[in-house]
Amino acid sequence: MKLFLHVAVSLAAFGLYFSPVRAQQHSDAIRLNQIGFYPAAPKVAVVVSDEADAFEVKEAKTGKTVLKGKLGNVRTSQHSGKHTRLADFSGLRKPGSYVIEIAGLGRSARFNIGKQVHRDVAKAALKGFYYQRASIDLPEKYAGKWARLAGHPDNKVLVHASAVSDGRPENTLIASTRGWYDAGDYNKYIVNSGITMGTLLSLYEDYPLYFEDFNTNIPESDNGVPDLLDEVVWNLRWMLTMQDPVDGGVYHKLTNPRFDGMIMPVAAKNPRYVVQKGTAATLDLVAVMAQASRIFKNFNNKFPGLADSCTTAAVKGWQWAEKHAAVMYNQDAMNKQFDPDVVTGAYGDRSVKDEWIWAACEMYASTGKPEYIKDIDLELQQPMAPPTWSQVKTLGYYTLLRSAEKLKLPAEQSGLLRKSVLNYSDQLLVDLEKQPYNTVMGKIAKDYAWGSSSVAANQGIALLKAHRLTKDQKYINAALGNLDYLLGRNATGYCFLTGSGSKRVMHPHQRLSIADGIVDPIPGLLSGGPNPGQQDKCAGYPNKFADESFTDNECSYASNEIAINWNAPFVYLAAALEASMK
Numbered sequence: 001m002k003l004f005l006h007v008a009v010s011l012a013a014f015g016l017y018f019s020p021v022r023a024q025q026h027s028d029a030i031r032l033n034q035i036g037f038y039p040a041a042p043k044v045a046v047v048v049s050d051e052a053d054a055f056e057v058k059e060a061k062t063g064k065t066v067l068k069g070k071l072g073n074v075r076t077s078q079h080s081g082k083h084t085r086l087a088d089f090s091g092l093r094k095p096g097s098y099v100i101e102i103a104g105l106g107r108s109a110r111f112n113i114g115k116q117v118h119r120d121v122a123k124a125a126l127k128g129f130y131y132q133r134a135s136i137d138l139p140e141k142y143a144g145k146w147a148r149l150a151g152h153p154d155n156k157v158l159v160h161a162s163a164v165s166d167g168r169p170e171n172t173l174i175a176s177t178r179g180w181y182d183a184g185d186y187n188k189y190i191v192n193s194g195i196t197m198g199t200l201l202s203l204y205e206d207y208p209l210y211f212e213d214f215n216t217n218i219p220e221s222d223n224g225v226p227d228l229l230d231e232v233v234w235n236l237r238w239m240l241t242m243q244d245p246v247d248g249g250v251y252h253k254l255t256n257p258r259f260d261g262m263i264m265p266v267a268a269k270n271p272r273y274v275v276q277k278g279t280a281a282t283l284d285l286v287a288v289m290a291q292a293s294r295i296f297k298n299f300n301n302k303f304p305g306l307a308d309s310c311t312t313a314a315v316k317g318w319q320w321a322e323k324h325a326a327v328m329y330n331q332d333a334m335n336k337q338f339d340p341d342v343v344t345g346a347y348g349d350r351s352v353k354d355e356w357i358w359a360a361c362e363m364y365a366s367t368g369k370p371e372y373i374k375d376i377d378l379e380l381q382q383p384m385a386p387p388t389w390s391q392v393k394t395l396g397y398y399t400l401l402r403s404a405e406k407l408k409l410p411a412e413q414s415g416l417l418r419k420s421v422l423n424y425s426d427q428l429l430v431d432l433e434k435q436p437y438n439t440v441m442g443k444i445a446k447d448y449a450w451g452s453s454s455v456a457a458n459q460g461i462a463l464l465k466a467h468r469l470t471k472d473q474k475y476i477n478a479a480l481g482n483l484d485y486l487l488g489r490n491a492t493g494y495c496f497l498t499g500s501g502s503k504r505v506m507h508p509h510q511r512l513s514i515a516d517g518i519v520d521p522i523p524g525l526l527s528g529g530p531n532p533g534q535q536d537k538c539a540g541y542p543n544k545f546a547d548e549s550f551t552d553n554e555c556s557y558a559s560n561e562i563a564i565n566w567n568a569p570f571v572y573l574a575a576a577l578e579a580s581m582k
C-alpha cells in the first residue's frame, strides 16, 4: 500500500517538474545533486551508461538548451565494475532551474543554480532533531503534518541494578526528561549523544555569525538565541540528568530493556532504566559539558546558570573518570550479572584512549589549564581519521586547532595538528579524477561502513577544516562533492536526506515514520546509506556491491536507518558550505 502511494506521489511531482516535455523519460542513469549548485562552484553530473557521448543542459521551464558538452572519459567503479562518464557543466553560472538531457537516455532530475542553494536542506536537517525530541508534544505549528503527542516523559526512570550508588539504590526513580531519540528507536544513549553534540557545538563555534538568522521554526525560534543552540539545549539538559549527583559518574544510556514496537511515542509505556556508569559515557559527557560551558557563558541572560551547571558537571565527571579510568560498558557481561536484561543498542567501546583525548582537549580549551592535557598522549603523530561514536579524538583536535591562538598552543603542537588535518585531506584527494562519481567518498570500500552517509559528511568536515587552514579551493570543492554525493550523485541515485530530492528515501527504518500513518517520512533525516554488510538481511538490496548496498525499505536498519550522529555532520557540512559559499 505504501509503495503504491509513493509511486503516485512521485508521478505527481514528476508531472509538475517536467510539464513542458512530459513524454521525456526521467533517467535514473543521470546522477547528480538533486537540489542544486552554487553559481561559481564546480557542477558535475555522472552518467552511468555506455550508450551516451554528449549532453545538453536545458532550462526546466522552457526546454531551451543553454549548454552543450561532451561526456568525459570512461571511468570504472572499483566496487561494481560499472562504467561512468562525467557531464561537467561548471561553465553554466546563471541562476535558474535546469535539467540535463542526454539523447537516448532522457532527462535528469531538475536542479537549481543559485546562491544559498543548500540553505533549505541545512535547515531541514537541523529541524530533523526537533522531530526526534522526546518528552514533548510537537504541535502542527512547528511539525506540520507530522504533529504528534509527547511520549517517553522519562520523569520516572528506574535506576537499574547495574547502576546503583550509595544515594541511589536499585529501582530509585529519577527524572531524566527531554533529549532526542537516538535513531530509529526511542532510547537515549550518552555515547552517541556525545559525538552528535560535539559536532553541532563545533559547528556553532566555527560559524557563529551564520546562525544568527538561521530559523528552523521551533518553539524557541523567537527567543533571541540561535535555533542551533536551542536545539542543542534540548539534549544538553537531558544529558545533565544522566550524571549521578552522588559521585559524578554518568549512566551509559536511558533505555527500555527491549526495543519498543513500531508504535508512536505516546503509545510506548514500557519501563525505562538508566544503566551502568562507564568511562566512555562519562568522558563524552565531560567533553560536551566543557564545550557547552564556554559557549553558553555568552548566553547567561537567556539560560541563567546553564553554563555553570555544565562546568560543574564537567569537573565532577572528570574526577569520576580519574578514579575509573577504563570502566567499559559490556552489555553481555552486565546481563549475566543483573536483571532485567537490556538488549537495546550497546554502544560498547574497546578503547577509551580517544575519549580521554577529546575530554582533555575540551577541558583545556574551556579552562585554559594545560594540566588537563599534560598526562595525556594526544597521539598527534598518528594518522587522523574522521570521528565516529567510538573514536572521538579528532573532535578534540578540531577544538585545539580552533583554540590554538587563544591557548597559545606551542608551535610544535599546532604544527602537528595542522599537518594531521592536511595529510588526511590530501590523501582523500589522491586520484579524485579517477573516481566513478568524482567524489572523495567511496574511494575505498571501507567508506561504506554502517552509516556510510556520515562517513561522507565527516570527510567533508575535515576538508572544510583544511580549507580554513589553507584557503585552498580544492578542499572546499571536494567537500561540496561529498554533499553532492549525499544529495544524489552516488551509485544508488538516491538523495539520502528524507523530504528532499527527486529520487527520495521514503521508507527509513524509523519508528516515528513507520507508525505515524503518513506517507511521507519525517523530513530532514539522513539515511545511513550503502552498507555491504547488509546485516539486516532485508530483501531488496540490488546486489552486494559496496556502493550500491542500499535498499529504501523499513526493514533495512543496516542501510536505511536514521541517527542523530549521522544527521549532525550533515547539518555541519551543508551549513558550513552555505556559510562559506556566499
Ligand SMILES: [Ca+2]
Pocket (backbone or CB within 6 Å): 220, 221, 222, 223, 224, 225, 226, 227, 230
Ligand atoms: Ca531561537
Ligand SMILES: [Ca+2]
Pocket (backbone or CB within 6 Å): 349, 350, 351, 352, 353, 354, 355, 389, 390, 391, 392
Ligand atoms: Ca573509544
